[in-house]
Amino acid sequence: MSLLRAAESCISKQRSYKALNAFINLSDKHAVLRQAEHADTDTIAARPLHGRLIGIKDNICTSDLPTTSASGILKNFTSPYDATVVKILRHAGAIVAGKTNMDEFGMGSHSVHSYFGPVAFARDQKNEASQEQLSAGGSSGGSAVAVATGQCWAALGTDTGGSVRLPAAYTGIVGFKPSYGLVSRWGVIAYANSLDTVGVLAQDATIAQEIFDEINEYDDKDPTSLPKSTRARISETSVQRSDRVSALRIGVPLEYNIHELQPDIRRAWSHLLRRLRENGHSIQPVSLPTTKQALSAYYVLAPAEASSNLAKYDGVRYGSRASGPDGADGVLFSKTRGEGFGDEVKRRILLGAYTLSAGAIDNYFIQAQKVRRLVQEDFDRTFSLPNPLKENEVSSQCQNSGVDVLLSPSAPTRPPLLKSLEDQSPLDAYMNDVFTVPASLAGLPAVSVPIKVVDHIAPFGFQIIGQYGDDSLVLQVAQLLESL
């Protein structure tokens, strides 16, 4: 199929799936088709992204389309610059399909907390009736639905505690969160800086790999971008250990076998493990004892950073602004911020402001940072590869006893019906992140891959987690699982 035909197909699906609300703003149709047509005639270009339509999550800055973060406070905001990742994609010949819908500022697990209305998911058009609509997962639900329904070739999302992996699992596509620091965050609107990671949503792991290969680049604009020297060391290691895929040591974290795990997902998990063993890989139970505290730690740390990051939205320099004086009701900017933010954002700002307050910081923020450190140490004990960020520390683990990757379900349940969410408390939503949050806290690469284990049951997302910097192995294992 020519690139032009593919683009036309995407645009036609954008029309037919409009009700799912995957996009907040679409690129101009004619401009997209012109670019695709031009790409077809451009014979020099052989790069995989050339002429492909890529959706961009709406918290990633673009200078030609508004960047709203799905928030009322940025509803009319257009950034004066392109995020580094957008610049790279454009340079590689990709076409920006549009800006995808999401939970406001990335805060949510079902992509329903959007100023522009909730995202919905249905596996095919006949199920689009609102009774049957499913949660798309969050917060990158718009990107996931757009890819799953063919509205674009692939999409960028952001993953702070599972925001790429959960929607990928719910919509049956691949969602990859790279190691923290590999992909530039310059131009990515911060939710929780120490966790935010740009991720890729794609139909398969090969496409995810192709996009990752482009955006995996040092950026001096991002102070947390991993330095070139460390990148060089990491790639050396992975070349040396490239033989691992033929006989993997796969770890199964015992603490992930929780009571809340849906029985058919548990069955699928063991089925999958059995099949891997049959294919010559070894399965090892491993223990990550701090898993139980990880979710709580995440919901202390992420809101704390969010309360700080969102303090800039005061309507003074950009964004929406309430009418009347700024200090009208005695508290500066409270009217602008009260009108501009949605409920979930307000909830997390309050939560974060509290855990950072003088009386609470020791019991919450400091404790959560300690838990985060323990979670990292759990993982380092488990993997056979040492953590490249701590190379000089005497590694206590014996390389032979460690595992190459960890394998678990991406979420404890299948996607809930959208209408069932109405009765849920915020805490129920937070529960969906229980399997994805630990890798985020440790900054590890993780991918969710849809696996059809038994023929008559719909595929479900399984998560592969690797050591820091072992991104290429994680993606190779994803391809292996796809081929089972």
Add this chain to the structure above:
Amino acid sequence: MGHPRNSINSRLRITSAQLPYICRGCMRRLQLHGGQPLRVNAQPRTIRALHITSITPEQIIPFRKQVKDEAKERKSKGKLNANRFNGKASDDRLKNWELTVGIEIHAELNTGRKLFSSAATSSGDVPNTHVALFDVAFPGSQPQFQKETLIPALRAALALQCDIQRKSSFDRKHYFYQDQPNGYQITQYYEPFAKGGRITLYDHDGIAPEDGKSVTIGIKQIQMEQDTAKTIQYPPSTHLLDFNRVSHPLIEIITLPHIHHPSTAAACVRKIQQILKSVNAVVTGMELGGLRADVNVSVRRKDKSDANSGRSYAGVTGLGQRTEIKNLSSFKAVEDAISAERDRQISVLEAGGVIEGETRGWSLGSTETRRLRGKEGEIDYRYMPDPDLGPVIIGEVRSFNWFLDFYLLILLQTLIEHLHKRLPLLPDDLVNLLTDPKKYNISLKDAKTLVALDDGERLEFYFEVCNELNLNFSKEGEENISVRLNKAACNWVLHELGGLLTTSGLPWDEQPIDIKTIASIVWNVDQKRITGTAAKQVLATKFEGDKRAVDQIVEEEDLLLRPLSDEQYLIMAEELVTENPAMVKAIKDKGQKGKIMWFVGQMMRKGGDGRVEAGRAEQMLKKVLDIP
């Protein structure tokens, strides 16, 4: 304040505009509401609020004007008020109470770039022309620590004898204000870059007599932080924001509560400013708003009867409840505000009251501090380590390993040593050098004045004059000629030139006298080629803009001292004695020998053009009057 998105975008693009940019929306709104149209070229009232919030910030007033205003204020209130702090009743009370003061000084660093972006620092440029995306907190932008800003900060810390910390880090201090785009200020709360310094103040620095010859004040820490934007007020309700200053690097210097007298506190701030200037860490001082002080004030009974219930700060125990006075903009304000607050606290306590821990303000020329906010109004700043900024590491890097330390600054230990070695002489060392009888031999008072004047430029000028004199004239073989010339040069640079500057009102950097002129005058006087009176005339002529060289003026104006013969002296002396019999009588009969000098004066006048030498005239007069 407040501009829709489009306007900020266009403002960021302004490169050269004649007038400060004002958002069109603002103009329209103002006109719609029947307000007066904005006069953009009117002198705006500029407000300075270094890091603080919700305080009505003081207006910047040039120091000279402030002193004048204060004098006026005192005059209008009568002498009673002016003596308030020094009254006898106050003296008696101070016997029972001890004052304790700690100071926080904020100073704008002398750097080319902002703390977290490559935008240039500036002052007085067209508003909003030096602004990077992060400076105005655009979504998705991130800080880029400019490591060059560390250099002046390190120089300041070394000059204040601090220990430079191997590892320091940046934290966010949260509060909402329109002059702070991110909603937080990035500062160093948990791990400052310098700790444990000290500064010694001497009696000649103006410390209180009770402190004796010298007193040493501990410095708890120095931290780096961001400045805020400048607010320009257009009353009644419009605020314009100039983001050129936002994120200009500052240091905050925090002293220990080691100060017990208001004048010592003022001397401390003055000396810290001098030191910061001398090591080129700052550009401007308090007089231009480049430096601000907050003071923490408490009192306790001297008999220590309440020592057990006392509070402590950084290891200093037994302190009374303190209050903080924010945003003091002159040395005098520091001294007066502390005196007033001390007296207020003593009055409250003696009346059986309790001091509230609160923040107070001080207005120029007032006699009392005023309450700004109490404990219940204290802001919880919710300090949080900045997740975008890794720690700053100063020191040798042994290997490339770091874990979650995203940002590693590599500065070799040798840099610190290098900076230390190249640190210019500090004010105390300069004063010691200038008063050294074997080098410059000038008085302590003159030495301190020279060091303090014109940002050190006067001193620089003086050294160059001395250099010129020594190069050209010291080969004469006379033993102490160099010290003698140096001492004489000081008089000309400081007092004679100073007098002309005062009369003319010219600032130092516009004065027309060059180094060669002063050196030549000093040499001519020293060699008795011209008299002092003639020399002053030459200097005044040059100051008026005369282009001729000193020697040419001396020659053409006939100023060269042609020594009069002894006969000429004798004739003049005899004439004067004959003309003034009454004076002669007073000297001879009543023994009023001092009157001889009256005759000397008369003779010098008679001689004209400074040709009569006082010494020879006196000799001749004594001879004529026949007194030994």
